[in-house]
Amino acid sequence: MDQENSHSIPLVEVTPGRPIVTTLRLKIPRSVAEGLQLPSIKVRARRAMVTDVRFDYDEKRGSDIRITCSMPMAIFLVGELRNLDTRARAKRDNLLVSDTARAVAATFKAIEDGDKAAAAAIQKRSEPRAENHP
DSSP states (O other), X not given: OOGGGOOOOOEEEOOTTSOOEEEEEEEEEHHHXXXXXXXXXXXXXXXXXXXXXXXXXXXXXXXEEEEEEEHHHHHHHHHHHHXXXXXXXXXXXXXXXXXXXXXXXXXXXXXXXXXXXXXXXXXXXXXXXXXXXX
């Protein structure tokens, strides 16, 4: 995976009176994406009762797949990655085990960055506005 481009970029949408929505972006190796069967991941997430199944991926460039998803889908993705890791270990596919470990790390980093961005947005939302104070 391309280290310089593996940074997660959380997007936080703050609308007064509405919950904060965090969208995560991350990259995973193509081999992992193929093992996860991404075209059907939303269906599996709905069956697992995931509350926000926003999930999109872009497989047009290079060896990595770009994923954009909600926080609940990222958490679901970790479980799917762990299942893939178990299957890869059973098959003794060391390359896939390694790629899956990198994908898990990228997903956890995206979740952590999303939490930080959401916390900052909450803090900013709760600060008094300058126009209310002379």
